[in-house]
Amino acid sequence: MTSTMPPNVTRLYQAVLRDVRAPISIRLRRVFSEWAAEKGFPAANPGSPLTEHEVNGSRLRMERRGDCGRYILDEPCDGGVLQTRVIYAESVPGMTGWVMVTADQRGHGAPLSAQAPGFVPAYLRTARITDGAVHLEDSPLVVDEEEVDRFLHTLAEPRRRVPVVVSVDSSSSDAAPSRARYLSAATAGVALVARFGDLRTQDRFNQVMGHELGVFGGGIRTYLAPFDPAAERYPYRHRPMGGGMIRNEGDRALDKAIEGVIGATAYMSLPDEVIATLRVVNRVLAGRSELREIAEAVHSARAVADPAREELRRRMMAKTVRPAPAIVIEDSRTEIASQSPSAEPEAPQRENAEASVPAPDPSELAQSVAESVVKELRADLESALSLAATSGPLVDESHGVSRQLAVLTAHVAGLRDIVGARCGNEEPLHVTGSDAERLIGELETLRAEHKVLLGEYEEAVSDIRRMTERVRHLERKLAETGQSVYGIALGDDLFEPASLMETLIEARQRLTHVVIGDTDAAATRLDLHHPALSRIWAAKAWDALRALDDFARARSSCQFAGGFYDWCATGSADRLTIPVGMLSMRESQSVANRPKFSAPRTFAVPREVDPSGRLLMEAHVKLRPVGYPAPRLYFHDDSGGATGKIWVGYVGDHLPNTRTN
DSSP states (O other), rough: OOOOOOOEEEEEEEEEEEEOOSHHHHHHHHHHHHHHHHHTOOOTTTOOOOOEEEETEOOOOOOOEEEEEEEEEEETTTTTEEEEEEEEEEOOOBBEEEEEEEEEESSSSOOOOOOOOTTTHHHTTTTTTTEEEEEOOOOOOSOGGGHHHHHHHHHHTTTTSSSEEEOSSSSSTTTTHHHHHHHHHTTTTTEEEEESSSSSHHHHHHHHOOGGGGGOOEEEEEESSSSSTTTOSSSSSOEEEOOHHHHHHTHHHHHHHHHHHHHHHHTOEEEEEHHHHHHHHHHHHTTTSOTTHHHHHHHHHHHHHHHHHHHHHHHHHHHHOOOOOOOOOOSSSSSOSSGGGGGOOOOOHHHHHHTTOOOOHHHHHHHHHHHHHHHHHHHHHHHHHHHHHOSSSSOOOOOHHHHHHHHHHHHHHEEEEEEEETTTTSSSSOOOOHHHHHHHHHHHHHHHHHHHHHHHHHHHHHHHHHHHHHHHHHHHHHHHTTSOOOOOOOGGGGGOOOSHHHHHHHHHHHOOSEESSSHHHHHHHHHHHOHHHHHHHHHHHHHHHHHHHHHHHHHHSSOOOOOHHHHTTTTOOOSSOOOOGGGGOOOOOHTTTTTHHHHGGGEEEOOOOOSSSSSEOEEEEESSSSSSSSOOEEEEEESSSSEEEEEEEEEEOOOTTTTOO
């Protein structure tokens, strides 16, 4: 379905945004009202189903009924009217909620430039908004070398509807971010804009794509949908623009690319579910239909459109046989696993096999648990005793004492949970031949882990030596100029956390723009299971949290306009940053779009951040890039939103994904 329009109407913009997070109406109304307020309109009353205003010749109408609504803003322009129209419908069974945004120029005046209405980027920040297949960002997507493969999957996603604009720059580190932000703001909602973090990423991308489909020399390229690099016969359908043209013409060249992107989407056919429900939504708002008819329209459209597909699905499900659970006969010599119900051994055989090995003596189990407790908590117990022996009335020591006691409390609670989980198993313990194989496997894993640790230790020592020499060099240079060294109080850098829990406790007390959620249990498990490594992770987490706090302070006070990746990538001497290699600002689609994986990444936030009180957090810091364990710090950036803060939902071991499950 394509729109048919009168001859005196020019379509300047059209976007269809999929929004699974209910309710759409609260978030959409807020950002649209704020945008309208910038044009002089009074704030909309959230409780009113109908709002109408007229200011300086511009007219605004905002209406809603139940789970759908419509906003219309008419603004006078040269020889006509610029009309911005928003229609939305909440999710119903069988359909994800959608928002359709259009901008039309009515009349015969001079043509206006095509660009996204100003509220669209703000709306994209309120939730994970998609085109039905790919996440639509409110700012440029920064692709590093490790994410090239994932980005190629995004380009080749068969359900993708919006173009993807890739921007590169080989001459100036400042040009590419500025250019990408300009493109992203103008095409918000109808395109995904990406830029490469460095030349190595660009080279990796071009190596995979090939010369005819690559992008070089500071140019940009627009990859239309659908796109399959292996089967593409007309590579120049995906329009390139050379870096020389951009450098010579500046924004005029970028405006041409923007016109091409918006032109490719302004008259695009609407998705089937939007076609099926759009007329019903309009009738509901006019009072001629009931809300239930929206869901009925979806069901009717699916029944008519997909009879063959449904029949194919039914046949495939009929042929699917669920495998029976693996059945293991425990014996000192033999292990038999069966996936077939017919291969299940008889119950007496299993009972005899289990009875052949006696359960351990309870006193031995208690002794083992006691030894484990002493081993796991020796350092913390000694620390606590030392504190008890040396504590005095000194005020300046109270902060460190309270922190260590809080860490000890968290670790004791975590160990209690671990011991309870192990001892709460009422099943008899068996000593079998398979246990020996398991222990051998664990030993090999520990050996491999030891090699990794040695490598990390050597790398850390090298980094410390290099940074120490750098600091000494800078101090000598400052001394030669007669200036004091830095002039910054050194006390802020003296905190050296010994565990992740120490980091979290210190962050809660000292960082004003970072809020740590309920993640103590996950952090404590890493501290207890990996005491040698947790000190390294704690230091990295502290650096990351301080950088997030510094970034949020700057962005909430309008001193910085970009995201946290840009903050770190374009760092300066007066900023606290972390290496961009530690950052990943999103998850893969296979993780974010599957409840099995997205649910563990959904954490509590205030309702002013999200009305549901929970939010999928994709951005994370890699406290260890690879290996096992690979801790992660997940956060949500609301520094430019209602709270002006960073919300940390999780600090702990790597969450499940397609590789671990």
